[in-house]
Amino acid sequence: MTSSDIATLAQQLRVDSVRAADAAGSGHPTSSLSAADLMAVLLGRHLRYDFERPDHPGNDRFILSKGHASPLLYAAYKAAGALTDEELLTFRKEGSRLQGHPTPTALPWVETATGSLGQGLPVGVGIALSGKRLERVPYRTWVLCGDSELAEGSIWEAAEHAGYEHLDNLTVIVDVNRLGQRGPTRHEWHLNAYADRFKAFGWHAVEVDGHDVDAIDRAFQEAASTAGQPTVVLARTLKGKGVAAVENREGQHGKPLPDAAEAIAELGGEHRVHVEVREPAAARPPHAEGTGHFDLPRSETGDKVATRGAYGRALTALGTARGDVVAIDGEVGDSTRAEWFAKEHPERYFECYIAEQQLVATAVGMAARGWVPYAATFAAFLTRAYDFVRMAAVSGAGINLVGSHAGVAIGQDGPSQMGLEDLAAFRAVHGSTVLYPCDAHQTGRLVEAMADLEGVRYLRTSRGDTPVIYGPGEEFPVGGSKVLRSSDADRLTVVAAGVTVHExxxxxxxxxxEDIPVRVIDLYSVKPVDRRTLREAAERTGCLITVEDHREEGGIGDAVMDAFTDGSPVPRLVRLAVRTMPGSASPEEQLRAAGIDAQSIAAAARLLVEQGVVR
Known part of the structure; x- marks a missing residue:
């Protein structure tokens, strides 16, 4: 396309962004207008993509990190022939694929859900890592960011990681339009302020006039020819470019234009430019080699093995069986035991250091490229990345997250290291699976099962050694549980998971x-929960005691109650959980202080019997 054609395309993208927002009565057209020239140059001259084959292994990958500018993205899809004009005007309407912020569950050309600012670049780093180190395919990852989101810490976690990994297949375009939601951004049009920051992390930085299509073209060419460094193109733009009523004016964010017809006329009217997007390079899908047979690492019944160690061994074995499994860790591999995978499969191990947002984003990016990622850190530290977990669910991403060192049972390290809210957090994620094994063989089987599940999967592991109580041939279906003790004379049921199973x-x-028989259920699947077994236990014993190394809110107790939310008779439920703020003490002392050790469970049961609450 000639420069004149590109300029016309840019105006078309502006007009269609205005039209889409006007038809919806909402949206962010001014944020779309500022980046239209950047998108036009990318679409018309640099992007290599087959819209009929979004899974083509040679396709470039594009992420609109400033997801609120979705009218611009949809206008670009229309220009490429992927959308009709009729569908463009369904923007933000019920049942439309064109949601307010783009999601891959609605459109096949969207790599990841965006809209929570600061996430596009971190996920883009994960995709670029996949292209460079796993797929070894020369596609380019393009990320279009807004300047406001550069205040997010996740952006700089990503920037440092990309520089460290020398991701020269990654180009970030920053639409520096100066205005955020409520007024000017921190650095406004000081492009050098942003450039200095990126350069400090090892990036090549190019500053351009974001409305000069030839300058933009040269910047993108420079990015493609830069070796050993990712490139950031910092483009000075005007928010609302081309429409005098809103151009560079505060108070216009997130609103359709006051007079769409006048704006369209000012922009030169509607155009019908069709872009023949460049074809992707020929490439083969990566071939994931493996034996196809998972050999469960075995322990002897009665041995004491930490479930974090069982995770490390099982993941390593799974990596041997399946070449699509990758491991990601947050500089705690010696604690999570992910380092064992690194020794066996170094080409599929990724160290994200202490940057938990980038850890989860890398998993999301690699899942988007077809890999099966397992990302591990301490359970407590995953809370830093919770928004990435939430958005992973919006993306429909299939990721496995592993939180080790959960609960007060970790002992002397104290409360800053104790994951005590993680079960509640992950249970709240849409479509999630939450698993909490109590021994080595159970852990191994669940690690294997997680690989073939959908959505966000969370496995909670423990620091201390616990007895092996299951044989290697035992099966642990997701959504199930294990009744470890039962009789017709049981007077109540104790429901536990993880370390509290042994208590x-x-x-x-x-x-x-003391002639008080009780039933014991190992609720290793916290979500989905085994409703049938819990209901049967309630019917037979009349009372359930839940005991968990977790806060009372949102954990195992609430999961058990979910089994009775359909109108089934609700049993008496007594919850034992961590209600105090722990300090430093031995694991045994911690469990006792929290009231979740064996003596505390027995005391609660005796009290119920003495009060005549149970038969």
Missing amino acids: ALAAAELLAA
Whole structure:
């Protein structure tokens, strides 16, 4: 396309952005107008993409990090022939694929859901890593950011990681239009302020007039020819470019234009430019080699093995069986035991250092490219990346997250290291699976099962050694549980998971000596929960005691209650959970202080029996 054609295309993108927002009665046309020249040059001259084959392995990948500028993205799809004009005007309407912020579950050309600012670049880093180190295909990852989101810490986690990894297949375009939602951004049009920051992280930086299509073209060419460094193109633009009523004016963010017809006329009227997007380079899908057979690492019954160690061994074995499995860690691989995978499969191991947002974003990016990522850190530290987890669910991303060192049972490190809210957090994620194994063989089987699940999968592991109570041939279907003790004379049921399973079994022995038989359920699948087994236990024993190394809110107790939310008779439920703020103490002392050890469970059971609450 000639420069004149590109300029005409840019005006068409502006007009269609205005039309889409006007038809919806909402949206962000001014944010779209500022970036139209950048998008036009990219679409008309540089992007290599087959819209009929969005899964083509040679396709460039494009992420609109400033997801609120979705009218511009949809206008570009229309120009490329992927959308009709009729569909463009369904923007933001019920049932439309053109949602207010783009999602891959609605459109096949969208790499990741955006809209929560600061996430596009981190996910783009994950995709670029996949292209460079896993797929080894010369596609380019393009990310269009807004200047406001450069205040997000996740942007700089991503910038440092991309520089460290020398991702010269990554180009970030920053639409520096100076105005955020409520007024000027921190650095306004000081492009050098942004350039200095990116350069400090090892990036090549190019500053351009974001409305000069030839200058933009040269900048993109420079990015493509830069070796050993990612490139950021910092483009000075005007918000609302081309429409005098809104151009560079505050208070116009997130609103359709006051007079769309007048704006369209000012922009030169409607155009019908069709872009023949460049074809992607020929490429083959990556071939993931593996044996196809998962050999469960085995332990002897009665041995004491930490479930974090069982995770490391199982993941390593899974990596041998499946070449599509990748491991990602947050500089705690010696604790999560992910380092064992690194030793066996270094080409599929990724160190994200202490940058948990980038850790989860890398998993999302690699999942978008067809890999099966397992990302691990301490359970407590995953809370820093919770917004990325939430947006992963919006994307429909299939990622496995592993939180180790959960609960007070970690001992002397104290509360800053204790994941005590993680079960609640992950249970709240749409479509999530939450698993909490208690022994080595159970952990291994669940690690294997997670690979073939959908959505966000969370596995909670423990620091300390726990007895192996299951044989290697035992099966643990997701959504199930295990009844470890039962009889027709059971007077109540203790429901536990993870470390508290062993405390519950010890409590059951104490109570049996006092002629108080109790049922014990290992609720290893916290979500989905085993409703049938819990209802049967409630019917047979009348009372459930839940015991969890977690806060009372949102954890195992609430998961158990979910089994009775359809009108089924609700049993008496007693919850034992961590209600105090722990300090430093041994694991045994921590469990006792929290009231979730064997003696505390037995005491609660005795009290119920003495009060005549249970038969």
